Amino acid sequence: xxxxxxxxxxxxxxxxxxxxxxxxxxxxxxxxxxxxxxxxxxxxxxxxxxxxxxxxxxxxxxxxxxxxxxxxxxxxxxxxxxxxxxxxxxxxxxxxxxxxxxxxxxxxxxxxxxxxxxxxxxxxxxxxxxxxxxxxxxxxxxxxxxxxxxxxxxxxxxxxxxxxxxxxxxxxxxxxxxxxxxxxxxxxxxxxxxxxxxxxxxxxxxxxxxxxxxxxxxxxxxxxxxxxxxxxxxxxxxxxxxxxxxxxxxxxxxxxxxxxxxxxxxxxxxxxxxxxxxxxxxxxxxxxxxxxxxxxxxxxxxxxxxxxxxxxxxxxxxxxxxxxxxxxxxxxxxxxxxxxxxxxxxxxxxxxxxxxxxxxxxxxxxxxxxxxxxxxxxxxxxxxxxxxxxxxxxxxxxxxxxxxxxxxxxxxxxxxxxxxxxxxxxxxxxxxxxxxxxxxxxxxxxxxxxxxxxxxxxxxxxxxxxxxxxxxxxxxxxxxxxxxxxxxxxxxxxxxxxxxxxxxxxxxxxxxxxxxxxxxxxxxxxxxxxxxxxxxxxxxxxxxxxxxxxxxxxxxx
Amino acid sequence: xxxxxxxxxxxxxxxxxxxxxxxxxxxxxxxxxxxxxxxxxxxxxxxxxxxxxxxxxxxxxxxxxxxxxxxxxxxxxxxxxxxxxxxxxxxxxxxxxxxxxxxxxxxxxxxxxxxxxxxxxxxxxxxxxxxxxxxxxxxxxxxxxxxxxxxxxxxxxxxxxxxxxxxxxxxxxxxxxxxxxxxxxxxxxxxxxxxxxxxxxxxxxxxxxxxxxxxxxxxxxxxxxxxxxxxxxxxxxxxxxxxxxxxxxxxxxxxxxxxxxxxxxxxxxxxxxxxxxxxxxxxxxxxxxxxxxxxxxxxxxxxxxxxxxxxxxxxxxxxxxxxxxxxxxxxxxxxxxxxxxxxxxxxxxxxxxxxx
Numbered sequence: 036x037x038x039x040x041x042x043x044x045x046x047x048x049x050x051x052x053x054x055x056x057x058x059x060x061x062x063x064x065x066x067x068x069x070x071x072x073x074x075x076x077x078x079x080x081x082x083x084x085x086x087x088x089x090x091x092x093x094x095x096x097x098x099x100x101x102x103x104x105x106x107x108x109x110x111x112x113x114x115x116x117x118x119x120x121x122x123x124x125x126x127x128x129x130x131x132x133x134x135x136x137x138x139x140x141x142x143x144x145x146x147x148x149x150x151x152x153x154x155x156x157x158x159x160x161x162x163x164x165x166x167x168x169x170x171x172x173x174x175x176x177x178x179x180x181x182x183x184x185x186x187x188x189x190x191x192x193x194x195x196x197x198x199x200x201x202x203x204x205x206x207x208x209x210x211x212x213x214x215x216x217x218x219x220x221x222x223x224x225x226x227x228x229x230x231x232x233x234x235x236x237x238x239x240x241x242x243x244x245x246x247x248x249x250x251x252x253x254x255x256x257x258x259x260x261x262x263x264x265x266x267x268x269x270x271x272x273x274x275x276x277x278x279x280x281x282x283x284x285x286x287x288x289x290x291x292x293x294x295x296x297x298x299x300x301x302x303x304x305x306x307x308x309x310x311x312x313x314x315x316x317x318x319x320x321x322x323x324x325x326x327x328x329x330x331x332x333x334x335x336x337x338x339x340x341x342x343x344x345x346x347x348x349x350x351x352x353x354x355x356x357x358x359x360x361x362x363x364x365x366x367x368x369x370x371x372x373x374x375x376x377x378x379x380x381x382x383x384x385x386x387x388x389x390x391x392x393x394x395x396x397x398x399x400x401x402x403x404x405x406x407x408x409x410x411x412x413x414x415x416x417x418x419x420x421x422x423x424x425x426x427x428x429x430x431x432x433x434x435x436x437x438x439x440x441x442x443x444x445x446x447x448x449x450x451x452x453x454x455x456x457x458x459x460x461x462x463x464x465x466x467x468x469x470x471x472x473x474x475x476x477x478x479x480x481x482x483x484x485x486x487x488x489x490x491x492x493x494x495x496x497x498x499x500x501x502x503x504x505x506x507x508x509x510x511x512x513x514x515x516x517x518x519x520x521x522x523x524x525x526x527x528x529x530x531x532x533x534x535x536x537x538x539x540x541x542x543x544x545x546x547x548x549x550x551x552x553x554x555x556x557x558x559x560x561x562x563x564x565x566x567x568x569x570x571x572x573x574x575x576x577x578x579x580x581x582x583x584x585x586x587x588x589x590x591x592x
Numbered sequence: 593x594x595x596x597x598x599x600x601x602x603x604x605x606x607x608x609x610x611x612x613x614x615x616x617x618x619x620x621x622x623x624x625x626x627x628x629x630x631x632x633x634x635x636x637x638x639x640x641x642x643x644x645x646x647x648x649x650x651x652x653x654x655x656x657x658x659x660x661x662x663x664x665x666x667x668x669x670x671x672x673x674x675x676x677x678x679x680x681x682x683x684x685x686x687x688x689x690x691x692x693x694x695x696x697x698x699x700x701x702x703x704x705x706x707x708x709x710x711x712x713x714x715x716x717x718x719x720x721x722x723x724x725x726x727x728x729x730x731x732x733x734x735x736x737x738x739x740x741x742x743x744x745x746x747x748x749x750x751x752x753x754x755x756x757x758x759x760x761x762x763x764x765x766x767x768x769x770x771x772x773x774x775x776x777x778x779x780x781x782x783x784x785x786x787x788x789x790x791x792x793x794x795x796x797x798x799x800x801x802x803x804x805x806x807x808x809x810x811x812x813x814x815x816x817x818x819x820x821x822x823x824x825x826x827x828x829x830x831x832x833x834x835x836x837x838x839x840x841x842x843x844x845x846x847x848x849x850x851x852x853x854x855x856x857x858x859x860x861x862x863x864x865x866x867x868x869x870x871x872x873x874x875x876x877x878x879x880x881x882x883x884x885x886x887x888x889x890x891x892x893x894x895x896x897x898x899x900x901x902x903x904x905x906x907x908x909x910x911x912x913x914x915x916x917x918x919x920x921x922x923x924x925x926x927x928x929x930x931x932x933x934x935x936x937x938x939x940x941x942x943x944x945x946x947x948x
Contacts, residue, residue, distance in 0.1 A: 223751050231841035245755070245918055336841045339832055339915045346655035415833055415914045573755075574842050574917045 074525035076129035086144035102150035104554035107160030114141040126453035145171035152435035163188040178255035234587030257591040265551040270517040279368040282589040285324035289531040291372040297527035297538035307508040310376035315458040316495035319488040325532035326481045327352040329584040336581035376510030420475035424567040424579030435559040438534025443476035450530035477582040557585040639864040644674035654911035683853040690747035698855040700740030701862030708733040715882020715891020726787035748850040756846020760837035766925030767827035770933035777940040791881035811878040825870040831906040871902030
């Protein structure tokens, strides 16, 4: 897939493929029970036993090949799952498939047969909300421990009741015990505390000699109820500090933007142009910092112990971190965005600040050259990473992979261009796509994206420097209390460092969200690990895990 | 019995015996024990410097850091602090480990490496024994370490340890053969396995360029063999790009996963002495042993400089070179190194046969 072609196809497709609500409703015909209108997309209510039919028709005939997110919620009278669909070719085409389920016995057909990514999303919905997905390959808890009692986001959940029982109490004493069985394979627990899992990830691995026969990532060790916490805070100020804590490895501003974008579109808030430029600049600085860390830790996974490349990457990330500290007053937990703008203007003296950024950008090509010398042109690293951890584009799409993981599999998909927000569409930059589908491509993709981010920052600095002093509006007028209309629903995403970071908000007429759902790019990307490492050696599995660049804080939320 | 000590040069035990005025069996025993004690201490002191201090400083230099600099001059007293720290840690013995194999493994490793030093001529008269089979003895002693690795891998009752142990054996099998075959090509030149003979054979001048005499070190005579030997040696001591048996990001710490406190120190001690032993054998075979400019009494200084150069080389590799995958690692060993080392052996034999 070349860089240009899919875009042309995309524009062709818009002409022929159903895009408006009516066109899609015509396509679905009798499947649609009733219609809804979400802020971002038309919604189609369908019966819970027609999920697969509806989704496969939308995928095959309408080109909705990207199941971005699955949101589940319990209402007073029903349960509801929403499948947020969009297209890799044209991100602006969106559709929400709403699947209600009975209150007393919430059952709904699983979408796993159509989109592999539904596997984990539905497990999460089962875990937290309690909807039973029929035909799901392995419906069990995902974020909470198996021994958890009840579904914490259901309405009748009692927090005062004991929440966890012992394993002994939970275990089925009649279940088959395979521990004494003879077998040729070895079961190995990698993590939750292991030098290469990038946090508290538990990878259940079945080994055949040194080769990986089966892999199952077990997540949830860092689950901090981020969604529920956001549901107990007010839109205006209280939610903004939380996004910094999702992907805490220096992509704070990117996360904040995800919430800001969803909440601003929900409340019809305009952001001044000047603030948009500052946002764009800050976000790209965060992306550089995040990619530096990704490259450094990936090298660490492949190289072995403490190595030069890791320290070099940390050294350069530190410079970005200092710039961000000057801008926001914080090193990691920025809390810099506000609905309608940013919290304060660039630091004084401005010249010094710009100078600092320009110095960094001037040094960056040399730095990247150094990285290429050390890693990407090293023959041993190439032997290790080329053609390992292969993720074909079709598989990547089915798993909902986004960000550098998708772009390194030749999928030309970047929300900054495909669903423009901020100031990106005014600037001159390119989407980086690599066709290798392997660990090496993912590494190269990140390194090249750093260059593109630098281009964006350069242009932002030029614009900010010449901005007239009396037009520096950093925030628009936003009411002190925001109360979006009851039952308005929105799903909005931004291109975070790891991929598509989406936020779904349902307003319930109060100043707090009725349902706040985070679509984490790492969550979907991590799902591809099993696909990538089947039949490979342990070291390649570790390298693939490193190349996915997951942050467990965002996977588990 | 003076059979193992048949050499013209006066060996260390004899000197000590003469110094103490002892003779006969008593002189051999006391001289031998004191000599061994001296050599072991020389090595342990070097290991102490190499482990807690030099390793950190070298890695830090490669990665733009400063490393230990708070305690004592250049942070040197960290050695004392670390010794106290490591020895005072709790020794955790996991359940269901297979004792006493579990306890013996870490003891086997440093002692096998120390044993190898018995036949190494270190210059300045520090040479414990000089049997005719010196080189074979050095390799045999060093190989005992593999036994320790198996013991630790199997006895730990830990899957990571098992994987590490298996990898260590695979590594030793694949690289010990090229290592010894390459060493054999040197023996073809010298016609003797005796260490003192090998060193003596390298004292002749090779050629003189602009007044500088280049000695007949085998590294200069056959650089190809030297490179092969150093690469195989890297695999033997398990350092990048061949640190497969430990591979911290893959199998945690391999065979040493379950060890703490004193046993952990012993393993590390063993690894460092092994690096020094690898350097010592390389220096003896290819770099003229303790030879160097200046009077012969400076030999020990030159010898230490050479084994430290090898140590520095392993640390350099560790900071800069990625690790191979286990199958690639074995491919390099069996399909590359083995073939090359045999080619080297045959070629050397032909050339020596034609010239001699």
